[in-house]
Amino acid sequence: MTAATLDHATLQQAAHWFARLSDEPVAHGVHEAWCQWHAQSERNRLAWCYVERVSQRFAPLQGDAAGAAQTLEHLRHTRRSRRQVLRSLSIVLGGAMLGWAGWRQRWLPDALTTDYHTGTAVLGAQRLADGTQVWLNSGTALDVDYSATQRTVRLYAGEVLINTGRDPRPFSVETAQGHLQPLGTRFSVRERGERTELSVFEGQVKATAGVGGDTRVVAAGQALAFDAQRLFATEPARLERQAWAQGVLLANDTRLADFIAELATYRHGHLGVDPRVADLRVMGTYPLHDTDQVLSMLEHVLPVRLEHTLPWWVTVVPR
Amino acid sequence: MASPLEPVSTPCNVSDLYIAHHGWIRQWLSKKLGNTSDAAELAHDVFVRLLVQPRTFTNDSHARAYLSAMSRHVCVDFWRRKQVERAWAEVLSQRPEQHSPSEEHRALVLEALQQLQAMLDRLPGKVAQAFCLAQLEGLNYRQIGERLGVSERTVTKYMAQAMLQCLLLEVELEGALL
Numbered sequence: 001m002t003a004a005t006l007d008h009a010t011l012q013q014a015a016h017w018f019a020r021l022s023d024e025p026v027a028h029g030v031h032e033a034w035c036q037w038h039a040q041s042e043r044n045r046l047a048w049c050y051v052e053r054v055s056q057r058f059a060p061l062q063g064d065a066a067g068a069a070q071t072l073e074h075l076r077h078t079r080r081s082r083r084q085v086l087r088s089l090s091i092v093l094g095g096a097m098l099g100w101a102g103w104r105q106r107w108l109p110d111a112l113t114t115d116y117h118t119g120t121a122v123l124g125a126q127r128l129a130d131g132t133q134v135w136l137n138s139g140t141a142l143d144v145d146y147s148a149t150q151r152t153v154r155l156y157a158g159e160v161l162i163n164t165g166r167d168p169r170p171f172s173v174e175t176a177q178g179h180l181q182p183l184g185t186r187f188s189v190r191e192r193g194e195r196t197e198l199s200v201f202e203g204q205v206k207a208t209a210g211v212g213g214d215t216r217v218v219a220a221g222q223a224l225a226f227d228a229q230r231l232f233a234t235e236p237a238r239l240e241r242q243a244w245a246q247g248v249l250l251a252n253d254t255r256l257a258d259f260i261a262e263l264a265t266y267r268h269g270h271l272g273v274d275p276r277v278a279d280l281r282v283m284g285t286y287p288l289h290d291t292d293q294v295l296s297m298l299e300h301v302l303p304v305r306l307e308h309t310l311p312w313w314v315t316v317v318p319r
Numbered sequence: 320m321a322s323p324l325e326p327v328s329t330p331c332n333v334s335d336l337y338i339a340h341h342g343w344i345r346q347w348l349s350k351k352l353g354n355t356s357d358a359a360e361l362a363h364d365v366f367v368r369l370l371v372q373p374r375t376f377t378n379d380s381h382a383r384a385y386l387s388a389m390s391r392h393v394c395v396d397f398w399r400r401k402q403v404e405r406a407w408a409e410v411l412s413q414r415p416e417q418h419s420p421s422e423e424h425r426a427l428v429l430e431a432l433q434q435l436q437a438m439l440d441r442l443p444g445k446v447a448q449a450f451c452l453a454q455l456e457g458l459n460y461r462q463i464g465e466r467l468g469v470s471e472r473t474v475t476k477y478m479a480q481a482m483l484q485c486l487l488l489e490v491e492l493e494g495a496l497l
Contacts, residue, residue: 011486012479019478023471024459047486054485057434058454060427065455067410068432072451074406075436268363270338313342 006047013037014047131165135245137190137265159190161245177228178213181206185220188241199223199241207231247289251282256302260316267291274317277304333369336382341366344390351394361393368393399440403433441484449474450481 140158185203
């Protein structure tokens, strides 16, 4: 049964019981009568769950009830002016609803079922129970599943740099395209829709495409992309694939269009490149925490300028 | 295939809506708040809300009307929260240093206060007062009745009214999330 099946009358009853049970001392026979009501139906019990949930919301106030009361008293005095503010905005009822909703929304990321995840423009670093360090790039979601015999990280989206800790249990990373088994190393895994990209910086990693498909051992300094069917050719690893963990965007003779596409994953809004400058080459290290600064740095080193169509819509065009 | 006479219903693709509307929402909020970083955050909230509660709009002006109402809501909500935060900060500032709670505790209390205030704003003055006196000051109904000049029976009625309001908010939101 869900909230949808709760009717107004049942909620009214629950509120009524709450009111009768909140007085001190509780009147004779009220508690027994409430028990009967509570036992009567599933619907009544559900309504009572909501009463309990509401009470829990206010629980933190119990510890400092005096301060809370004083604060509300303060607010009552400013209520008049607040009413005026509201009127000037021609607000309709629902503002309070939003305050409530806002509180719930802050917990939304938990609704994503992954253990660790980052939003746009957010980098995260975690040390797992076995000492393994993981750095999550912008927009990354992964699960960590450690059992008595296995250590498994499942990457669903984004990119992760892993420095494995010493532990007798085998460690592996799984993506939609296959399976990676590092041998005491530092490596990064990037999920790009149809493909997984592996870059190894220390030690070795054994990559397997699909389930029991092609297998290849990738050594330090090498990179490999694969999809669910096959492994592609081994290439030199690019330092960019670990630089982000230090908050640095590294460009080493990188096409401007590729550089901008990467930068765009660290920003909200649109970031585009005019095809006329897409093939210009970018060199250097750029701070990831301030993408506006990166863009203005580009204006200095390349014959380009930024066109702000709207504050959040930026295009790199020829100067 | 849809008949051409049927109203065209724009699928609620949040990223399309974002591209089409995020700009003016952010500008509007910036102007109201006089602060671009709060505006950016609130503009983001508007779209988070759309993700939580997907909607279908019949056309662009329908979407625009809804989003501007939402923007006003987040704006008012933001002011409310700020007001609670200022009042709470003032209360804390009047206390001796050693009595000031930890950062974490403060954040918890502030959050609960903001919710409580959001709910109280929907209630008639005496109902709100009765609820606070019972919940925060731990007074019984006889004491509250004396304080407010009403009967104990009326206090019980007030308490039920306040709780019903909380329940409606809670259930309404749940419905929105389903």
